[in-house]
Amino acid sequence: MAPPRLDYSHLPKYYPSPPTPEQTAALLERRRVAEATPLERGDQLEWTGPAMHQDALPPLPYPPTASPAANPHRPLLRSLLSSSGPAFSDTPWTLELVEALQNKTEGGNWSQVWRCRAKKVEGSGEAVDVVVKLLHESLFPVPTEGGDFESDMWDWWSAEWLERKEAxxxxxxxDFQGADIPICYGYYHFDLPHGERVVGLVLEDLSAIARTLGDFLLRARTAKNDELELEDGVDNLFTPALQAVRRFHDRGVVYLEPQSDDILILKGDNMQAGPLSLIFLDLAHTSTRAQAEESIRKANIRSPPIPINSRPQEPRHWRSNDESWIQGLIEVQAGFECGRAWSKLERERGLLGLWRDVWRKQ
Structure with missing residues (x-):
């Protein structure tokens, strides 16, 4: 028998001022209940469509006939997008949790991520491998945990806000789905074992065909027993990574700032053989240009004003910020000398026209 559904609708979705002691106590009790019944391997979550945010689904027909995505499009799980699939029907499906990829919402992690087997509750059809990303707000940081409410609120999102941003x-x-980013099979409601209903995003499972950027570079450095150099083909990593950022910017997506486990490289790819195929994960903490412009407007009129050095950067710096972040992320893993050598190569040839190099010439 299913537990009674928990109702947290009385709690505010946003906290424009520090939570009252009563609200803080309610948030902490909500977390205690969630932590007392953690998700475990073998748990089954039922879900029913149709999917929310239908425009977040992959293009049909798939793959798109024309797309600026650099990588070849990967196969689609058509059973999830068929007329009887969860994306477009109310046919009940179930997810069996197989492996926790991220089950702690702490240290900058805002969701629980599991590898799963998805299948219809009734009828025929094989189970398929997917990943589910659960936006479990009960485990999010409490708005006052950092001690500085102004700072906390600049970095705090509700589950609903993260859902809408990523969708x-x-x-x-x-049309980048299945190439530069994972395939999105839709947003659905899931009832957790302790009775709380959360929104989850069902995604393509890439664990069998790709490894993280950090793992890829660790293997490369271990094989060489030293830092990497230009001769090791690092141009085939730096260049496609920054070209991908350029494509995202051209669509209006900014402030990427991924971590090394938010970028995947297909297994079997070799830097010496040619440009690598990169897949970018976690689009929840990026912004669109419109969202960034609104943040800048709010920062400029906020009282008390937010210090200049902690405000969102002006539009002219968006590209440079993301380019520097991606290059720095690779340098930390590959070696700073190799990053310097690649920067010199790029300045001399001017293939990418990096924004910081453009400014140097002005």
């Missing part, structure tokens, strides 16, 4: 980005990058 809008999957829609903006619709």
């Amino acid at each position: 809008s980005n999957y829609a903006l990058l619709n």
Whole structure:
């Protein structure tokens, strides 16, 4: 028998001022209940469509006939997008949790991520491998945990806000799905074992065909027993990574700032053989240009004003910020000398026209 559904609708979705002691106590109790019944391997979550945010689904027909995505499009799980699939029907499906990829919402992680087997509750059809990303707000940081409410609120989102942000980005990058980003099979409601209903995003499972950027570079450095150099083909990593950022910017998606486990490289790819195929994960913490412009407007009129050095950067710096972030992320893993050598190569040839190099010439 299913537990009674928990109702947290009385709690505010946003906290424009520090939560009252009563609200803080309610948030902490909500977390205690969630932590007392953690998700475990073998748990089954039922879900029913149709999917929310239909424009976040991949383009049909798939793959798109024309797309600026650099990588070849990967196969689609058509059973999830068929007329009887969850994306477009109310046919009940179930997810069996197989492996936790991220089950702690702490240290900058805002969701629980599991590899799963998805299948219809009744009828025929094989189970398929997917990943589910659960936006479990009960485990999010409490708005006052950092001690500085102004700072906390600049970095705090509700589950609903994260859901809408990421869904809008999957829609903006619709034809990149299955190539530069994972395939999105839709947003659904899931009832957790302790009775709480959360929104989850069902995604393509890439664990069998790709590894993280950090793992890829660790293997490359271990094989060489030293830092990497230009001769090791690092141009085939730096260049496609920055070209991908350029494509995202051209669609209006900014402030990417991924971590090394948010970028995947297909297994079997070799830097010496040619440009690598990169897949970018976690679009929830990016912004669109419109969202960034609104943040800048709010920062400029906020009282008390937010210090200049902590405000969102002006539009002219968006590209440079993301380019520097991606290059720095690779340098940390590959070696700073190799990053310097690649920067010199790029300045001399001017293939990418990096924004910081453009400014140097002005």
